[in-house]
Amino acid sequence: MxxxxxxxxxxxxxxxxxxxxxxxxxxxxxxxxxxxxxxxxxxxxxxxxxxxxxxxxxxxxxxxxxxxxxxxxxxxxxxxxxxxxxxxxxxxxxxPSRLINIHPSLLPSFRGLDAVGQALAAGVTLSGCTAHLVTEDLDGGPILAQATVPVLNEDDRMTLAARIHAQEHRLLPLAVALAAERLRDQG
Structure with missing residues (x-):
C-alpha cells in the first residue's frame, strides 16, 4: 500500500x-x-x-x-x-499480525503525522524509523525492527527525512522477513 x-x-x-x-x-x-x-x-x-x-x-x-x-x-x-x-x-x-507499517521515528516516540518535525522540535539527537505490526493503537503495534540516524545541528525536515528514508529502504525488507518468520512459527 x-x-x-x-x-x-x-x-x-x-x-x-x-x-x-x-x-x-x-x-x-x-x-x-x-x-x-x-x-x-x-x-x-x-x-x-x-x-x-x-x-x-x-x-x-x-x-x-x-x-x-x-x-x-x-x-x-x-x-x-x-x-x-x-x-x-x-x-x-x-x-491480524499480517499488516506491517513503516514509520519515520523511533516508536513509541513521535507517533502520527510529521514525526520528523516532532523529533526536530523536541531537540532529540537520535531519530530513525520503526517497522511494526499494525494494531488499532495508532503507531503502537508490536515493533519488528528499528534503525537509527543521528540528528545533526544543521538538519531540517528535508535533510533528516532523507537520511531516515534511506534507512527505511534497508529496514522494511528485514521487517517483512521477520513478520513472515513469525507467521511460519505460529503455523
Missing part, C-alpha cells in the same frame, strides 16, 4: 527479486491516482490497483476494497509502505 513516490515499495520489490527477501510482491494498491508508486509498479511489472480514498464516504468502505483486492491476489502479508491513511479495525482484523 502506498500513497506517494513508492520508493519503499520499490525497495521491497528489489529485495524480493535480488535478495535477501524470499518472497514476491503480488499487488500494489495506491490511493492517489498517478502517484509515483503507480508509475513504479508499471515499470516493475507489478499489478497496481487505485483505491482513491476520496471516492469512499467512510474509511471502512475503503478498507473493504483493500481487503477484497488483497484477498483476490492471495497475499500473505500486507505492507503499508508510505500509506498516508489511517486504517480501520476492519482491515486490521482481516490481516
Amino acid at each position: 502506498a500513497s506517494g513516490e513508492g520508493s519503499n515499495f520499490e525497495a521491497l520489490v528489489t529485495a524480493c527479486r535480488q535478495g535477501p527477501l524470499r518472497g514476491r510482491v503480488l499487488q500494489l494498491v495506491v490511493n492517489n491516482p498517478g502517484c509515483g508508486a503507480q508509475r513504479r509498479a508499471k515499470r516493475l511489472n507489478i499489478p497496481c490497483t487505485v483505491a482513491d480514498h476520496r471516492l469512499h464516504r467512510r474509511r471502512e468502505d475503503l478498507d473493504g476494497v483493500l481487503i477484497e483486492t488483497f484477498t483476490a491476489a492471495g497475499v500473505d502479508l500486507v505492507v503499508m509502505a508510505g500509506w498516508m491513511r489511517i486504517v480501520t479495525p476492519r482491515l486490521i482484523g482481516a490481516f
Whole structure:
C-alpha cells in the first residue's frame, strides 16, 4: 500500500527479486491516482490497483476494497509502505499480525503525522524509523525492527527525512522477513 513516490515499495520489490527477501510482491494498491508508486509498479511489472480514498464516504468502505483486492491476489502479508491513511479495525482484523507499517521515528516516540518535525522540535539527537505490526493503537503495534540516524545541528525536515528514508529502504525488507518468520512459527 502506498500513497506517494513508492520508493519503499520499490525497495521491497528489489529485495524480493535480488535478495535477501524470499518472497514476491503480488499487488500494489495506491490511493492517489498517478502517484509515483503507480508509475513504479508499471515499470516493475507489478499489478497496481487505485483505491482513491476520496471516492469512499467512510474509511471502512475503503478498507473493504483493500481487503477484497488483497484477498483476490492471495497475499500473505500486507505492507503499508508510505500509506498516508489511517486504517480501520476492519482491515486490521482481516490481516491480524499480517499488516506491517513503516514509520519515520523511533516508536513509541513521535507517533502520527510529521514525526520528523516532532523529533526536530523536541531537540532529540537520535531519530530513525520503526517497522511494526499494525494494531488499532495508532503507531503502537508490536515493533519488528528499528534503525537509527543521528540528528545533526544543521538538519531540517528535508535533510533528516532523507537520511531516515534511506534507512527505511534497508529496514522494511528485514521487517517483512521477520513478520513472515513469525507467521511460519505460529503455523
